[in-house]
Amino acid sequence: MKNSITEIARRADVSIATVSRALNNDSRVKESTRNRIQRIAREINYRPNLLARGFALKRSNIIGLIMPELVDEYFTEVIKGVEAEAIANGYYTMVASTHNREGSIVDTLDRFSHNRMVDGLILLTTFQTAATKRALGETGIPLVVIGDDPLLTHADVVKIDNFQGAYSLISYLVSQKGYRKIAHITGPPGNLDANRRKEGYLAALAKLGLEINPAWMVEGQFTIESGKSAFQRLMSLNEKPDLIFAANDRMAIGCYEGAGALGLRIPTDIGIAGFDDIFVSRFLTPRLTTVGVPITEVGKTAASLLLSRLAGTEPLRTREVIISTGIVPGDSV
């Protein structure tokens, strides 16, 4: 048995046009006709062929979500937020993880934006190259970028307030906890979040009139291992810091491991602070002091921006939403 509007039309003894109208609640169809058609549709468990509909309408009702390789709960949360918002508005979500390779981000972007499979795109990047930027300019479909980029002219942007988060954290550590010699383990050089966090750190130190010691800024890779090495480097200096602010929680965990290896106690011998408030941070001993980010909200906001644009009711100018962060006090400082 077929299962199309043609079949329903045959059974209801009307034309396919009438069926189409009835199923889409077109007010021109007589009520009795509409009811009859809808009943038949239910009986044969009719579902519109979304491929056919999308083809006819040039619209898939799918939004694409492009992310680097999935790690942490960070990505789960974003997916969750996007998906919830999408479903609530009749859209599906297609996830593409690009495995952190620059080439594949561009590829994925290019593919998705030109093959008409998705109506709009949400891109989560942690770094930005010329190639990516170029590809972003050529999508031709509505685009929302999640990330601490400079404002893009053709895309809405959702950014986490990394600067403020770091700035507030340092201020808190100095004014409330009395730290003066604050080191920083940065993230990978090109990482946008990492860069903004570093700027917040530097700005806070400057504002507070504290020493900015170049030796106290060590580069990390956002991994536990790199956090541990950075910690060891810092602890081998003649003039040691009294607190280490790691640009993410994973590296802070590395510091815990480093401290354990050296027999140093936190926060007695050295204070540790992180950024992200990932799930595990709550269970570290002592509980990590860090900066919390409402990640699900990031996803929801991104989806919401995209959907409103797809609905066509939005102005043409791009928008930028900043998601604020908050200090999560722990016992590591």
Next chain:
Amino acid sequence: MKNSITEIARRADVSIATVSRALNNDSRVKESTRNRIQRIAREINYRPNLLARGFALKRSNIIGLIMPELVDEYFTEVIKGVEAEAIANGYYTMVASTHNREGSIVDTLDRFSHNRMVDGLILLTTFQTAATKRALGETGIPLVVIGDDPLLTHADVVKIDNFQGAYSLISYLVSQKGYRKIAHITGPPGNLDANRRKEGYLAALAKLGLEINPAWMVEGQFTIESGKSAFQRLMSLNEKPDLIFAANDRMAIGCYEGAGALGLRIPTDIGIAGFDDIFVSRFLTPRLTTVGVPITEVGKTAASLLLSRLAGTEPLRTREVIISTGIVPGDSV
């Protein structure tokens, strides 16, 4: 400018059929013609309209992944595994989170399987009702179920070896660590993984000739909080266990919290073991002894089963793959 095979045909001065063949590497097209066509396609940055192609072929090249509400890295890992396998085979992945409500699982299943949006489905369930089972039987498209269900006749199944994992863990705790009075915090009653873990626990006790004390089996909900309450209940018994096996790591974390509140030390005063080896378990103090599950592999396997079936080269009978688990020794026992 249009961007379709019609446009390419116009420029190359051939028919659209030839263009279609050339782009799909049909061997019947003369090489020079094919090269010319492919060059033109590249020049105008042509991408096939996937909606149109899918419509014509009655095939979307999308696989659907239905999951309960996303929690833990468990789901991230599954998505990662599925997505990697799918992309490698020219498929896209559509994620639908059903928010743990029975009704919506059935809805999603029904919708996905009848609207022709996906070619096949992977369903991850932690519980199974009659309604779900019925819906599963009516999909009409290839289906892979991830979960410790009884064998389904019309779906391939990927299951984690919960039974063996629990059985081995208990055996290890008894023979290597000398525990004799082993309590168990179960998962939610209908949860399939939880049930199998309990069976493994009971079977091991029986086999080892150890007492099965009903008071030592307390129901939990797979949450930290429920683990904590269960712990408190167990510790208030006259005859206390010397080890608690929690059916998942989250509840084991609850036990840690409970122990902390009562001033009990792990493993000196009470041993704790879990199941899952989630990321955080490595950072608990002391490190949790638990059972590890290669989750990415679960996703990969599921996708692989589905794709091979979609490729049509597979036999009709359903297959079942059991993913084995392994003890992760920690310092909590």
Next chain:
DNA sequence: CTGTTAGCGCGTTCAC
């Protein structure tokens, strides 16, 4: 080797 044509299921004119 290549062209012509039908048809996939749907929404949407344009008639009546």
Next chain:
DNA sequence: GTGAACGCGCTAACAG
């Protein structure tokens, strides 16, 4: 209020 006819971009069958 309803129907007939068209077209979306592509693949496949058939014809040459």
